[in-house]
Amino acid sequence: MDESHIEGDLVNILFTEEQIQSRLGELAAEIEAEYEGKDILLVGVLRGAVMVMADLARHFSRHLEMDWMAVSSYGSGTKSSGVVRILKDLDTDISGRHVIIVEDIIDTGLTLSWLVSNLTSRAPASVEICTLLRKPEALQMSVDVKWVGYDIPNEFVVGYGLDYAERYRNLRSIGTLAPHVYS
Numbered sequence: 817m818d819e820s821h822i823e824g825d826l827v828n829i830l831f832t833e834e835q836i837q838s839r840l841g842e843l844a845a846e847i848e849a850e851y852e853g854k855d856i857l858l859v860g861v862l863r864g865a866v867m868v869m870a871d872l873a874r875h876f877s878r879h880l881e882m883d884w885m886a887v888s889s890y891g892s893g894t895k896s897s898g899v900v901r902i903l904k905d906l907d908t909d910i911s912g913r914h915v916i917i918v919e920d921i922i923d924t925g926l927t928l929s930w931l932v933s934n935l936t937s938r939a940p941a942s943v944e945i946c947t948l949l950r951k952p953e954a955l956q957m958s959v960d961v962k963w964v965g966y967d968i969p970n971e972f973v974v975g976y977g978l979d980y981a982e983r984y985r986n987l988r989s990i991g992t993l994a995p996h997v998y999s
């Protein structure tokens with residue numbers, strides 16, 4: 817594999833760096849307007865949300881705090897089961913805080929449903945969700961996702977934090993992989 821040209825492994829670019837940044841700017845502006853006069857705690861879900869968190873946060877012109885959680889969801893293959901284990905918990909006491917969960921992608925939404933009820937049990941002032949991408953299945957989930965960057969088709973995408981076997985997270989754009997990568 818030619819490690820120096822990973823962008824060439826993308827067969828179809830869904831979102832360029834410019835599109836992603838411009839959409840994150842819009843989302844940050846909407847969130848700022850909604851939380852006027854309130855403290856914000858962004859909670860990023862490791863590892864996929866690292867890029868979204870870093871760029872979304874930098875589109876804000878006000879103070880906010882960031883914290884991180886790492887969870888693993890038990891499941892068969894690529895589908896999550898909704899049974900979740902905390903690998904790294906928050907360092908912040910979120911009681912009375914306005915929490916916004918920052919995600920890279922919501923597929924079935926099972927992991928997120930679990931996360932929302934887990935965080936809700938800690939008596940925050942509010943819990944909302946902001947995700948860059950959402951797949952069709954997530955529309956059936958009971959949890960309301962307040963901010964969505966883009967709704968995408970049911971395809972496996974990589975880049976901008978999203979991985980295939982831990983690779984491609986460092987791409988600036990998001991796309992689908994060429995078939996030769998899987999073989």
Ligand code: XMP
Nearest residue numbers: 896922923924925926927971972973978979
């Ligand atoms: P849920 O619980 O919503 O799981 O089914 C969401 C998690 O599944 C992973 N996922 C993807 N990862 N490209 C990826 O790199 C994809 O197209 C994709 N779809 C789902 C991801 O870890 C996400 O947090």
Ligand code: MG
Nearest residue numbers: 861864865920
């Ligand atoms: Mg993730």
